[in-house]
Amino acid sequence: MNSTIYIDSTLEAIKRFNPKCLIRSPILFSIWVAAVLSSLQSIVGSQLVGASISWQLTGWLWLTLFFANIAETLAEGRGKARADSLKSGHEGLTACRVQNIADRCGEMCAASALRAGDIVLVKAGETIPADGEVIQGIASVNEAAITGESAPVIRESGTDRSGVTGGTTVMSDEVYVKITQDPGAGTLNRMIGLVEGARRQKTPNELALNTLLVGLTLIFLLVVMSLPLFLSYSHAHVPTIYLTALFITLIPTTIGGLLSAIGIAGMDRLIRLNVVAKSGRAVEAAGDIQTLLLDKTGTITYGNRIAERLISAPGVDRTLLAKAAILASLGDNTPEGKSLLKLAKTYGAVEQRQPDDEVIEFSAQTRLSGLNRALIQYRKGAVDAILAHAKLKKEDLPQILTESVEQISKQGGTPLLISQQEQILGVVHLKDVIKEGIRERFEAMRKLGIRTVMVTGDNPLTAAAIAAEAGVDDFVAEATPEKKLEYIRAEQAKGNLVAMCGDGANDAPALAQADVGMAMNEGTQAAKEAGNLIDLDSNPTKLLDVVKVGKQLLITRGSLTTFSIANDVAKYFAILPALFVTAYPQLSILNVMHLSSPESAILSAIIFNALIIIGLIPLALKGVNINHSVTGLLRRNLLVFGGGGLIVPFIGIKLIDLVIHAAGLA
Template identity: 60%
Template sequence: MNAPIQAPKNGAKQQQPRTAIAALWKPALVQAFAKLDPRQLKRSPVMLVVELTAVVTTVLCFIPNPAVSTGLAVQIALWLWFTVLFANFAEALAEGRGKARADSLKAGSQGLSARRRAASGQFETVAASSLRRGDLVRVEAGELIPGDGEVVEGIAAVNEAAITGESAPVIRESGGDRSAVTGNTRVVSDWLLVKITANPGESTLDRMIALVEGAKRQKTPNEVALDILLIGLTLIFLLVVATLQPFARFAGGDLPLVYLVALLVTLIPTTIGGLLSAIGIAGMDRLVRLNVIAKSGRAVEAAGDVHVLLLDKTGTITFGNRRCSALVKAPGVSGKELSDAALLASLADDTPEGKSIVEYLRALSAMVEPARDEVTAIAFSAETRLSGVDWNGRSYRKGAVDAVLAWVGMSRAEMPEQLSREIDRIAQSGGTPLLVAADGKLLGGIHLKDVVKPGIRERFAELRQMGIRTVMVTGDNPLTAAAIAAEAGVDDVIAEATPEKKLARIRQEQGEGKMVAMCGDGANDAPALAQADVGLAMNDGTQAAREAANLVDLDSDPTKLLDVVQVGKELLVTRGALTTFSVANDVAKYFAILPALFAGIYPQLGVLNLMQLRSPQSAILSAIVFNALIIIALIPLALRGVRVQAADAASLLRRNLLIYGLGGLVAPFIGIKLIDILLTALHLV
């Protein structure tokens, strides 16, 4: 058996650099003070409570109290204000990364004009902001497309770098799945007649700007639920702290109001309360860096809970068009003779398959190709199913098995047995076999197949470790579908898929309580995209698909769905990890402050002073300082997100409890003790 000639692998796409935080900290610091406005802080109830306690403590600084020195009261008030400012700084820093991109997008669209067709049929120049859905505009080479639309006439190359960051132009033409264009992209050749599909404020660019401007981001259901939890904990601790003074009075003691205020702030979940907005905004910013537009934050969070991924085979798992993957020689034929003949026979074949054969063989063959005017080209046609050239008195042909056999005057039974077996093997594996002949002599075969993208199998393996099942959706017959599914490593396959089949499968999975994600680009994908919990549409797909989906990928890369799932999981895990850390913090701070407060009233509580803090004043101030500093220490983690490893939910939970639960319990014991030693050494208490 002849060994097939293997194709070279493609290189991986490089990632784009991230926004430098260093350039954003100064405006974020200014915004931190601006956000002290209670009307803004009401979006974060926990931090609003901290600000109110800071106001109360500031007022108490001017009221003499023999039990509390003015210096200690001032220090507590300052650290309470710092706590609020640090939380505001984290949110402003997260917003700043998005707003920097929003400003650049806005700058590119200011003053944009359009050539709109009037009722008379003539074109008039108007401001792009005046365009409405249904308007027809003509865009020529060098001009910016004034708004989202569909190409109704013409074909042109379009540079979409302003939106996607990719400088290589793409072809846009009327009809089919490549007719959608995005506003603020530039036509670099020819011209297009575009029908505007979005009113002002509704375009892809407008949605992108609104998405990256964190202040306009709506809270997701998960954030709302977490807010309710934090408010509940705050009310519980408020009730607890309010009852401490009566207990102290009953025992013949007294607790200064400043101490009670400090205790309240350290017990309520200020850490997660201060970072919650920053976590959400940073999560959306990571999605924007992937060039994915989210119509709702709910879709991003749903991606983090996905159990099943439905992925279209063509363009997602495979490259799309069938490509040449190997040559098979007939007995007595050399590899060079076969490759040279196959290359010559494919020169006039302008189909994607023909081009892939030429590309494949040029990388392997050193032959000098004839010029186009030196050969008589035989173009491929559906009728003959052959292509080739006549050159130097010789004829070279390539095509379907039966077509080439008829050309050489041979029946299938007369084919060399070894070559016949290879042709059957190619067909049974789901590939497409072609034959190559020259001057009536059969030289060998070509193996065309859907080439699985490099690394896709490993990515599916990672998803499987996370507990996510992958399902390949294809219109191929079951035999071909099974062969590609086995090579790609998917868990299940839907062969001969129709819109009804896709929709039924999604509803079946959802009926079993599973979250389902789906990606697609055609009009026939629209029902499934609308039904799925997470629907990712390609930006260069049909208008129906983009409207049905809740996520739109500006790069039109279907494998991006895997990255969206990763971002969704990072967002949920980051919230969970920092919530665990915050709650665990409260346990340690309880042992720091409560024994110090009641040691004079109930000496027996001194046994709970596990940290051996020097004095009640030192204990209270140390806890307040740690409470403020831990927020700024966790800002990088909130912005970057907790990295999600390939593991199931139970493993992730154990990991988070070990790292952030145990870490949140131990860190305050160490931090508060060190601050206590420092404050005492500096004689600040």
Template identity: 60%
Template sequence: MSRPQESAPSSTASMVRSALADSLVKLDPRQLARNPVMFTTAVIAAVSTITGVTTDAGAIGLNLQIALWLWITVLFANFAEAIAEGRGRARADALRAVQGETRAHRLASLDDPTSHDVPSRGLRCGDLVRVDRGELIPGDGEVVQGIASVDESAITGESAPVIRESGSDRSAVTGGTRVVSDSIIVRITADPGDSFVDRMIALVEGAQRQKTPNEIALTVLLIGLSLIFLLVVATLPAWAAYADIRLSVPLLAALLVTLIPTTIGGLLSAIGIAGMDRLVAHNVIARSGRAVEAAGDVDMLLIDKTGTITFGNRRATELLPLSGVSQQQLADAARLASLTDPTPEGKSIVELTTQRKTSSSSLEQGREPVAQSIDFSASTRISGVDLHDGRRIRKGAVSAVLHDCDQTASEELTRLTEKVSRAGGTPLAVALNHRILGIVALTDVVKPNIKARFDELRRMGIRTVMITGDNPLTAAAIAAEAGVDDYLAEASPENKLELIRKAQAEGHLVAMCGDGSNDAPALAQADVGVAMNSGTPAAREAANLVDLDSDPTKLIDIVMVGKQMLISRGALTTFSIANDVAKYFAIVPALFVGTYPALQALNIMQLESPGSAILSAVIFNALIIVALIPLALRGVAYTPAGASQLLARNLSIYGLGGLIAPFIGIKLIDLTINALGLI
């Protein structure tokens, strides 16, 4: 996806101007009510404004200054949220560029070639459309006929076209992308307004961003802390009266605002929006905020081997016939079994065996050899053909072909299978009329940087499990080379589902990625399910995250985004609470030190007067929100570490910083306002 140039001065200035205007709009009580802490602050600001000019003529100047800074505090919190939303709107504007109205060639059925041109917005789920070379795909859908190259740069930002074809796990297409070769027929899978681009626009604009469970829990905590400090402030007038100290309503209101957790209350929404924005920057659509947070807590990753750990372009490299079978016989059988196989592996078998085909091939005798093709099934793990003359050819996983032939492995077959597996290849058995002819060796290559990434996950306390349909020997060889913690070989949909449920029952949070219909049950069961946008509609609907780049390794980046989001919220919460504690011990002694000289030991900052102490604290309270906005938007940097290390870092940096900052900041502000004669 094309990234907006947010760093450009003109763009930044425009975004700031828009955010300032939105800050005023967000003063609407209906919007403020979504943030209880800031709603409380706004109510207190309103009360201070009214009482400040009516109750004490001698202190109107101080009261109005306090009321002004209370309103500024609310506006700064609104500004933090608005600037985060503004970044999302910038991305949304770029996405809307791919949503222009197009004409679609709607078909009555697959058998009827005639078409009727209709507006793309008039298409409904289930409609069939023909998309020719050079045309935009009018809506999200699934290729049901044909194969074509598709330019998805408008969505993914990748310049290289990708292949989309019917009958495979790469059949899904996205509205707004362009067909650059051939012609395909697409079945529309989303009604207008419910496409992936529509959902992404809603997500980045924040229109459908719901509070996550952690946000809700933190909001409850902030409300609880606010109530505690409300009780504290409510008791102060009695002490003040006893000590012959006059505390006006604006002073008490200001004190309450400085003590309640306004810092994290003002930044909480911005942290969440910015976290989602970072996810969108990775071209990932989240169906729920819960999934993003769960990604930060996962401790087990199920990762498919092909295309993730390996490059995914397994190719047939060797034919290993059994005794009594010639190379030519095995080549002919493997070729015929793969003629209708649309997978890259099947195509590579055709390429390899075509090179070895001769005119004397016994299996090629017959005018129309293929009577029926048997498609690959995740449950049977075999494919093949039935010929007109009654011959039956099957290929697939060795154990599956043995089961289909109702045989046990011979010593020679076992030896050949182990030979291929130990070399890190995948052995496919080929059988003719229930007789196994030999092995076709498929080889794949482990990505060179994947081992380092798994090491990084291990340092984060995350266990990695490789999922593959390969036999155990092949799986073990690839797992050892890649550096994963464990593997599941000969995995069926039921095996994946069982593994996830078992891990969850043991208390683990599990994430997995997939792109096929056979992955849908496991994607739905996992705490974090990441589907490839190029995959089947079933996989995309089952997952709670969808990767528009269709890059399976993105799962690792999603985990990092989730962890950074949680750590950012935790760090700023720690800072805010420490801030409030420090302000309490900084201000209260200044209020009562005249009556209770023993408090002088706690009056560290030596503030000029109770009035200047309160005003300085109010000003600091507003300014600290602005100072922390860049950190809330950028997020706290995350480095892999254990929970105890992260806690120690949080306390030492943000806890200690939250304690020290108010003492320094309030004292400097106190000196400034007294030097300027503002009080």
């Protein structure tokens, strides 16, 4: 972070000394009350406490409040620069509002005047004024202002890639966009609100933790208030300012000061992934996910199948098969068709399109492509499509081709047939390419107790083979929207939290049903409305990273809570014997630290209490490393944060005591 962020964060932390800002956090408000009381006591003075000790304690109480405030302002400051950049790019935008898609004139108005349901015409070079859906036309859109990716993307009406985001720029052609969000409710506004932390609502987990912290604070308040009653039996007196400082050292100030920073930093990590959350609940739920549904195409595999080998029918020369494959693929501009052309050339086959050739382009309806040359028909396509074209049955295939088709399916590939007239020349093996490192990512998810499920439209044999290669725990083959929804409900009925991603209108029911539904920004408005997360990069693999961010958020909060509570227990047994050994000499057996004096004990404790917040800010902002199994995480947290929380105060307070004694401060 640059110096400007540090300066701004410092000034903002001082502004938050206002009790109106602190009242929402009982821990920070308690520190403020203690600091105010300590200041008044220092001004009035006391015969039992020297002015030097009194003002030192007061100063460190105010510093404790400042350090707790700056933890939150630093977390917010990390996103402020990006928020300012996003705001500046959206200010002063105008739009051409039209009555319908036949209207080319319309009226110019400010983007802020647009409402959901309005239709705008956006031409090349113009900025899309607000979130919406393309209802007419196709255009190339630059989304660098939102995603950071300079390569333009295609947005087209009537497809699953019709959604557009306010602040992006149309690079070519023109489109009619139906606005879907009122001012202040769009993706850009959500993003600005998240990075600033202004709209971050406390999650149920955070509210529950706050309740726990309030309970602990009340317990320690009762403990400290009861101490004068016990001391009165020995006719001993402890200055009120000591009891005030003791109260602050005992309550969970560490986690109280870092709690908001942890939440904001978690949202910041999500924004850095270019994912916008509709609420903090979605991120928190992602941390508790037990079942993760992932589409095969584009998530587990690259989506572009590659031709791997050609298998000839008996009596068919391999070169003849390769030539027929080239001719049948001249009308196939898909990545699969291009890969087959490349493969066929490795067999020495060379064919060029001739003027009289009739090219049959590939279509999803016919599931085949081909070429007619001098009354000879060459075709390539799905097994059943080619058999139907050749007027053959599956039983008519030579045994070697039947076995090859079955073997390819079992291996997770896709078999295609090549035909010349009514003769089947051979089989093409199309292979789904698994993304590098995806198996390791699934293994990492498994260690965290997350079960991965692949969703695909492939047949069960193909799905099983790809699932085994990718390393997922389960798969849903021949998936339909109803089948996805049924699977999610079945998992939830078992008590599992489910996450999934999607982009089409047919994914909307499942996205709405899932506990964490991540919609693709390029997808339909129905999908984006149904989901509670929006991936601006439209990368389905991102769901794995979102789950990791949610898990890291929860683990970080739990780890620092464990450390803070362990700190309080340690400080209780470290300070009380030193502070009250004069009144109760029997406590000397517990005074294992042998602090220099009661004054040094309470001052050392209050200094340690303030410095430990500063020491843990980097960890709160970065997050705890979670590359361990669930059991490993629990063991490490108990050892490092539980055990460390008990040991660190003894070491820290003793070292500070030695410095105070050597400097003659107490």
